[in-house]
Amino acid sequence: MQSSELSVQGQNLHQLYNQYYRNKLLVDRRYQRKLVWTRDEKEKLIDSAVNKLPIPLILLAQRRKGGVEIYELIDGLQRLEAFFSFMENKYPYKGEYFDLATTGDTLAKLHSGELTQKEPVLSRDASLEIANYQIPVSIYRDAATSSIDEVFRRINSGGRRLSLHEIRQAGVMGPLSDVVRRTSATIRGDGTFAETLTLSEMEKLSISRKDLEYGLDLERIFWTRHNIIGADDIRSSGDEEMVLDLVLDAILTPWPTSGWQNRDVAYGLSRKIRSASAEEVNAAITAVGIENLQQRIVAVIEMLDEAMRDHGPLGRHMVHLETYEKGTRRQFQAVFSVLYELIFRDGMQPLSLEAVRNILDNFWGRDLAIPTGGSAWGKDEKAKLYPQVKRRIKKAFFKPEPKNIAKQLNARLLIESYLQGPVNEDPLVELKQGFCVLSNPPTENVDLFDEVMQTAVGMANWSRDATGLILIGVADKPSAAQRSAELFGVTPVEIHGQHVVGTEEQIAHLGHDIDSWWLKWQAKIKATPVDSDFSADLVHSFSPLVCDGRVLWIMKPRSLGKPISYKNRFFVRVGASTHEMKTDEFLSHISRNF
Known part of the structure; x- marks a missing residue:
């Protein structure tokens, strides 16, 4: 680490909140823990600001993502979230709530309806004092991922502020750390699988305690x-x-x-x-x-x-x-x-x-x-x-009798975790109702495989560390769920506003069972004109799941850290849709995101 890479400056809460407001503060879940502070701990932090007491510095790593300068939180996650959640009226200080009209950013959220002013309201002067509270911020510029991981370990191992497992897991990449993180998150029900989140998204991962209404x-x-x-x-x-x-x-x-x-x-x-x-x-x-x-x-x-x-x-x-x-x-x-x-x-x-x-x-x-x-x-x-x-x-x-083990245990908990949040707006999530066109009689959707592959490649091209989720057997519209029920006699299961209809009846209608259909799609993925490492990983991730008796299919396309083409065409996810890009446009996208 070179000293020239570091700069230390004082920033007030209003300045830091503006970065938060513009989604420029990111959290890497490879090493950052959940939000675990209690309301009492948060109020003590606000008290430090009120009484102008010093707090430890905030450490940020300056990065670029999608051509935009962002800041990754290395140290200070709990403190910044405590300040910002107070400024957004998530909890009071001594029974009074931050005046949302104090800063332009909180006022904008008030006017848009994103925030609601709670009462009793802290005085404008007191709110302004908190917004102007100065915090020392150290910025680690143009840092490599390996350097950030090492800095995080050093910060948290010396004082033992983290548990043994949090230090053990910090920044580690590989199958073990991956399966432990993802399985633990699913069991907790945090509903996320992205490695990087904005700080504003972290509240849904907060382990809420008494007197906190979120997480x-x-x-x-x-x-x-x-x-x-x-x-x-x-x-x-x-x-x-x-x-x-x-x-x-x-x-x-x-x-x-x-x-x-x-x-x-x-x-x-x-x-x-x-x-x-x-x-x-x-x-x-x-x-x-x-x-x-x-x-x-x-x-x-x-x-x-x-x-x-x-x-x-x-x-x-x-x-x-x-x-x-x-x-x-x-x-x-x-x-x-x-x-x-x-x-x-x-x-x-x-x-x-x-x-x-x-x-x-x-x-x-x-x-x-x-x-x-x-x-x-x-x-x-x-x-x-x-x-x-x-x-x-x-x-x-x-x-x-010998049968597919995947059909024997219920995976509803897993499906619930996948379907939490605004999945219909997420560029790394795609839901498909099934393998059939819902005509009468139903016919096989011969375009589905091509659509799925374009989507998978588009997700892999979204960013260097992208991991996508494609679920087949979930109707995102009530009309499609109702039509599926009429044609195949399956009662949909509603989970977080989505309608799980399953695919077993559709597959049987097409003359297959689960195992033969699985082999058919695996063979198609292996034979598709795409990077061999990408197709091998995709085959590995494609499998059936059971949710309350309905058979779904999951696929998790992952970035290889390099651009991927499909049939010599370039696809990326834009919002919740897959778009084909011309070569020049695609190269520009890759330069910004990879």
Whole structure:
């Protein structure tokens, strides 16, 4: 890092809010944690501004995206969000709300109806004092991604302001970090899969606590609802560390030791122990597939959640204790890992959700015991315990006739996470109702594959780090859902304003089953005239999902960090549409975004 790359300057809140207002403050989710400050912590920050007390500097990295200068937040996420959410009347200070007429930007949002002035109103003078509060801002100019990652680690490892897992995960790229981040986000229900968000979008990832009206409801997250992980642990990414342990149990044979040093080694950090290396772990994940592994983990969790619906928390059900000071993390991990093996390695299915629930009743109150004490759960202890757990749980399962495992578990939780937010306006999301033209009688939509490939390439060309989502089997208009119901006799499932109609009946109408249709589309993707690395990744991501009995298809096109053409034509996403560009226009787009 060269000193010439750094500049330090004082900026007031009004100036910083203007950058926020213009969506020039970005957050990279590869290393930035969720918004976790409580209202009390936020009010203390406002009190510092009121009393002109100094706060730590804000560290930004100056970048260019789409030809526009933006600033990536390296340090200061919680502080800036606390200031800006106060200025937008999301919470009061000493019972009074910021006067929105104080700054031109907040006044513009007031006039547009985006914000509403809440009462009682803080005096104009006091509001102006806060808006003019000076904050030291350090700007790291033209920084490489690797440099930003290293700066973030150094800032947060020295003072241990982040948890071990947040430091471990910070800036790491690869299959393990990818599947842990994405699976954890899906289980939390944050509804995003983009690596980069504007700071204004981050509030939907806030783990809200008492007296905050926005973000995720901490008490409704799977882990807290079922007494598995405590609320405070989730605020420090304990849920992501839990998912990490589940991933390692799912992909490694024999079951590995669960401990902080083993987790570090899996992420490529040097520790004086013998454990599965990052290369071995990432190779094992790649063999399963990132998307496939995420779907499997979420499906097992959703099965347990569904089994306990209207029957109370899973933790209390398994242990029959009145209090859970430390949750039931290891109890859950053992049960999950055995369920994963039964379903995805042994090819078994539950007799029923009731059978699963019954077998888990007071499961750990018999002669089974989880080892306690110490920071690591040894592989030898697991080797003795897990087979005992498996013998008992297996009684609630049976071996079915060979069939596609993708149809056996519900992925509604995953679909709900994908359909949150304004998906109809998102350039990286595309919904298709199905494979048929809804005529009478229905016929195959022979243009669909070409449309999907153009969209996939357009998403990959959107930016260097783009990841898109294409879902087939979701009608974005009620009229299409109603027509599909009339033709195929399927009742649509409404999720976040979208209508899940499924595709199995359409595929059957075209003379195929799920497996043959899957093979047909995989073969078409492999044969399509597009970059071979891109098509290979696309084939890997294309798979069926089940949502309340409706079969959907998912495809996740990813940028290769370089422009992609399809049939020697250039496509990009503009808003929620796919557009073909002429060569000169496309090269200009690539120079701005890559």
